[in-house]
Amino acid sequence: MAHRLYDMFMFEASQETWEAALALLHPSPGEQVLDAGTGTGRLAIALGDQVGDAGKVFGVDISPAMLRQARRQVARTPISDRIELRLGDVRALPFADGSLDGAVVSLVLELLPPEGTSAALAELRRVVRPGGRIVLAALAEEMPYGRTLSFYLVLRSIFRLAALGRPLALRKLATQAGLLARISMRRDLLRLPIDILLCEVPKTAD
């Protein structure tokens, strides 16, 4: 059910966020990249186009229902052999250290409790090679809060809608996780501010 509603409501709304995330990650042909919390797999499919025949995209999600929907979407594309979907947790990623060239985590970090967000960032840093890129996209903590974000936060607290996510200071969190924050963009999603941040995994000398 959730996966159907997600595509119905979020497909168009998320388009600008996804485009910004794709432009920032910008994988080269042949690269191996991860879409962490892939949901219904739309970003993973777009990444599959970019990495080409010699590349590989991994999509990981904790929800079997989302993953089933992602599998259906991927199977309808001509590039399904480049996309591997795995059930898993972004806080304990099923990949070896430094085994990926890049990763994107879009609209997931804000859903985790604070210690989960830090654990996820540490895991992304672990699995992406030194010099590789990580793109983070999440509900932005803008100060002072704009009208829509304030309204959203009031609704969230009244109805205890923790599942909707909490605003994050993405650059600060990325820096605390030892990532080098490079370029950030701001987009709207249903009139809420979304930050999209390109980070680099430091090389040992950085």
Ligand SMILES: C[S@@+](CC[C@H](N)C(=O)[O-])C[C@H]1O[C@@H](n2cnc3c(N)ncnc32)[C@H](O)[C@@H]1O
């Ligand atoms: C709001 S959707 C975002 C989907 C997609 N990344 C996008 O940008 O449209 C959040 C997704 O994160 C997944 N998720 C939530 N917690 C997770 C975790 N700990 N590990 C992996 N996936 C998780 C959910 O199952 C859901 O598919």
